[in-house]
Amino acid sequence: MKLQLIPRFSLSRLLIAVSAIAVFAAALAGSNYTWCCIVGALALGSLIGGAVAAIYRRGAARAFLVGFEICGWAYFLMAYWLGATFRDVVGTELLWNLAEQLGREDSSKIFGEDVPHFVFIAKMAITLLSGLLGGWLARHSYVRSKSDIPTRSESKEP
Numbered sequence: 104m105k106l107q108l109i110p111r112f113s114l115s116r117l118l119i120a121v122s123a124i125a126v127f128a129a130a131l132a133g134s135n136y137t138w139c140c141i142v143g144a145l146a147l148g149s150l151i152g153g154a155v156a157a158i159y160r161r162g163a164a165r166a167f168l169v170g171f172e173i174c175g176w177a178y179f180l181m182a183y184w185l186g187a188t189f190r191d192v193v194g195t196e197l198l199w200n201l202a203e204q205l206g207r208e209d210s211s212k213i214f215g216e217d218v219p220h221f222v223f224i225a226k227m228a229i230t231l232l233s234g235l236l237g238g239w240l241a242r243h244s245y246v247r248s249k250s251d252i253p254t255r256s257e258s259k260e261p
Contacts, residue, residue: 174237
């Protein structure tokens with residue numbers, strides 16, 4: 104079995120990816136409380152739905168979902184609930200400065216702290232991106248480990 108380093112995308116997956124990028128771009132451009140609610144629901148829905156799907160899937164799909172869950176939830180919890188303020192998380196200072204330069208300083212109380220809408224939407228996008236990266240790495244590791252195991256026909260010597 105040949106290991107494929109560059110993932111192949113179906114047309115439907117490409118359409119989903121382009122749609123997700125369009126939603127996040129629109130949310131960042133119009134960053135307001137409504138967009139925060141929409142993007143937050145999409146991100147948390149993806150994390151919760153992935154946990155449920157991981158129970159019923161097998162093989163490489165399960166490896167992807169487990170990696171997605173671990174990395175996505177790890178970033179989400181680190182960024183929002185483990186005692187770190189928004190400015191303490193890696194990259195957040197850059198997002199705050201970008202929000203100020205773009206004039207996107209309107210904020211709401213999110214998770215008990217005043218956060219610019221632009222920063223919250225960007226953090227949710229980073230949460231999903233870290234989940235996807237973790238999922239791809241877990242899937243790659245799973246496929247690679249399966250290709251290293253010899254099959255019965257390979258293990259028998261002539």
